[in-house]
Amino acid sequence: MRFQQVLIVKPLLEKLESGLKQAKTGLLVTWNNDDILLVTGCLQCSEKDEPKVQFQNFLPGGFHIGGRFGTSCKSIDDDEISVQLNEEKNVLVKLSSNVIQYEVVASKEASELLDSSTIQFCVKGNLTTTLPVGNGLIQIPSEILSNRNLAFCLEEKKLLLHDASDFQTTTCESLLEKTKGKQTVSGSSGPVKCKILRRTSCHETKYVPTIECNQNDQKVVKFPVCIEMLSYVNKTLPLNKLYDELRNSLSRQINSFNSCLRKETRIKCGVPKFLYFQPYGWCHPIAISYPSNKSDMDLLDFRKNTLHSTFLVPDTKPVFRRKNAIALFPNKESLLLANTHIGLPTPRIPDGKLFLVKGNYDYHHYMQDRMDDNGWGCAYRSLQTLISWFRNQAYTEEKIPTHKEIQQILVDVGDKPKEFVGTRKWIGSIEVSAVLNQYLGITSKIMFVSQGSELTNRGRELAMHFTNQGTPIMIGGGVLAHTILGVCFSETTGETRFLILDPHYTGGEDLKVIQDKGWCGWKGPNFWNQTAYYNLCLPQVPEMC
């Protein structure tokens, strides 16, 4: 066998097993180096669909359509892998028509393998070009990637790649080396940022510039071609081949743009923009091209009937909404800290399992936005954290409301009199659920606990919430409000620890302080006021795509 190991990501295998039993067919996404073949994802399609090269445009550089799945699929190329069911309805994996042994790896392990074996290049540039307009249809020509004009600049590495670059026998791994004193040491394999440049010394004969103007020529428009591209390059690739590798990855993006443009039939043609999404279970992002002049709702049919269907993603989660795209080049630093629990050590309780919030949230607390709400605004801040979760997972595009706006919403629903607006009055979990419902259309479950000491017995329920919903919880009781981000629950002992995000913090956005001082941290049963009653607001995730 060509490879020493064949690995399949566990969530993918489960998806394939389920899909095969429903007679689904499609293509497999693979990555490989000399020794390992890693199967990372699948794309549903029929045998009659467009050739696999079109589906390859969904993949970042370094990944390929390396096989097929289906009840009776046959390998096409010698190196293709196929997944099917045998007579006993068990998964059967073949490589070049031979049944092979394979290993199942978790997504996290697969990601770590990719991190250790590849360098991720994030390439950015603008290939604005002039396109002829014929019959209302425009396409970006492949000549835009002519290797005589194209160059890549790795500014941090002081390296410029073009088709005449010669790096002799060096491999791409040398890009990660750093000089520490007199020694060269290996650096981290974090993404390498890269810019597209245009080379200006391509013509062999140096002709004087000539202006050419032909009134009979075809009409043209100036068209922006905005590139943001991700490419996974094997570390062992010779540096001399890196230019071609990046150029080939770029051609996928251009092909994807052209697919997007072919669907444009209106006079106002949307400019395609490439976005990367990482659905659950994938160990790397996939690339989708959206026209910039269409909103997420305009693209509902495309997302539901093409993307969710192709990638076998349930259409109950807004995975392919723009807000869920991964930013390859973040525009600016957010003023708020996000996911402040990451990096905290796990509580040590026997057989304790973690049940944590799923997705991203922002830490809202006292004194932010120049709002002095010290002593009264804790529930408002917890509510803002909850709303940030729905924004970050693209369930809503509504902005984070201010204290006054929250109060106005409560007046609008009839929960409070109009004099309430502008006061420093507290709110509780009932008000929080009312605002979530009125502002975002989100329903919530309310959990009542008669004494704080009882909370430790609700560990299982809270664990179920984080498993099924994954949303942060607002808890109010005594005189305080907090946000619960997760629980560590032991089925055998019943012990529970609570991951708490405390909105009473008045300091600056210093993650070290916030974690070290326990403003975000694991708390035991004694954290709660043992005699006070508590209400918990558990927001429910809507089914939508």
Add this chain to the structure above:
Amino acid sequence: MCKVFIKMVRIIVAEETCAESIRTWRKQQEPVVGLILGKTTSTKDYIIKFVRCPAKSETSSKVLKIEDNWVAGHAVEVSHILPGGISVIGLFAVADPSSDKTLQSSLRQALYCTYSFINHSCPYKFPTSEGPKLWTVIHFDMTSGRSIFSKQFDMLDRVSSAKPVDLKYQQPCSRWSFLNSHVDIDITIPLAPLASTNVQCLQAMVWPFCDQILNSSVLLNGAMMNDSDMVDPEITVKSGKGHKQKHKQSTLAKWGKTHSCEFFLHNDDNESDQNGIDLSKASQCIKLCGSFYTCAYVPLKTPVSEAIEELKFDLIRSVFRRCSLVCEELQDQNRQLTSHQYVMFPRRVGFPKQNTDEFQFSEYQFHGEPLEDCVARIQETFDEAISVDDINNALEEFKQVKSTESVPKQDTQEMIDKDSQRKDVQIENGEMEEQAQFPIRALLAAGTAVLAVVLSYLSLAD
């Protein structure tokens, strides 16, 4: 013990050939005013050449009359000939000190006028460095040849006081590095949004390209260098005791490293905010395609960033100069840029030829124009005795196009009159002012027949 404060006097180092030029003019016993060509740096200035300003009238006079606009106009024309890194950095005069008591103040006045003219000669706004901009005035005594007045003035402050300078001669005045490149331009722009006048149309085409040039990355001999690296690191030699010593400048050769450069343009991110393109606004397009030659000289101890900047400035100046020449020719022909299929830029030709111990300057030659015309202009403007054999016309080539039609020859006298009435420098507020005339494309050599200038450009038959 008292402390003695010594005021640092700025040093200007001139090539020995400059002293020879002064001696030559002194022998002619006629007062001369002219331009100082060289390079100013933060530590010292270098002079590579003195260029005499042509006399406005043929009548000789022992008294030097300096006409600001005349000198400034000449300076603008000379500046078009200079390579990157070399510029007009002052004025000189060779005159009897007793002949005109106001000579030095006249020189100062002409200096500021010249600076202003040159600064406004190119419409592109170059980034400027902080600090004073010091230009030099030198008055040489006709009789002794000594410098009797050597001062510098801050061009950014008209009321600043003169600063003394110490003029020294040295051969070479520095070790010079040479950078050059061919830079391709390939622009296609929809015609519809372009402005109607030729000048605005051309500027709209080249301005974004020049912005890209200014922000571009440049490789020197295929390598990306750090900004702070020296273009030509100083040579060190071991002395007899084994200690390394830097070469004394006087023992250095005139020419240091030659760098073949390559430009890589970054992309304009402005268009990335567009969500949609209106296809109904498609229009015909106009293209500009070809290659510009650019070059620059920099003295010793010049960092890479500064050297690259000089190369970029030379390219941008050359682009705008050629646009200006094309517009002038089209205006003479009373034609629109967009009414022709092909309009060829003039090409850059160098003189003297390479592989001489001289700096290479350049002129522009239109397609179909005889080299003799370029030679005549050079002689008139640059006061340089050269021949056609001294011209290097291999820097750029004219492209052969499928069909050509020469513009009918204009009457020679008509061409002379047009040249002598040529418009001059645009001033900042966009108004054109009729300045004192300096014949840009001078036709006459003293005592010779008028040379006809055939300026042809290519067009399809109507």
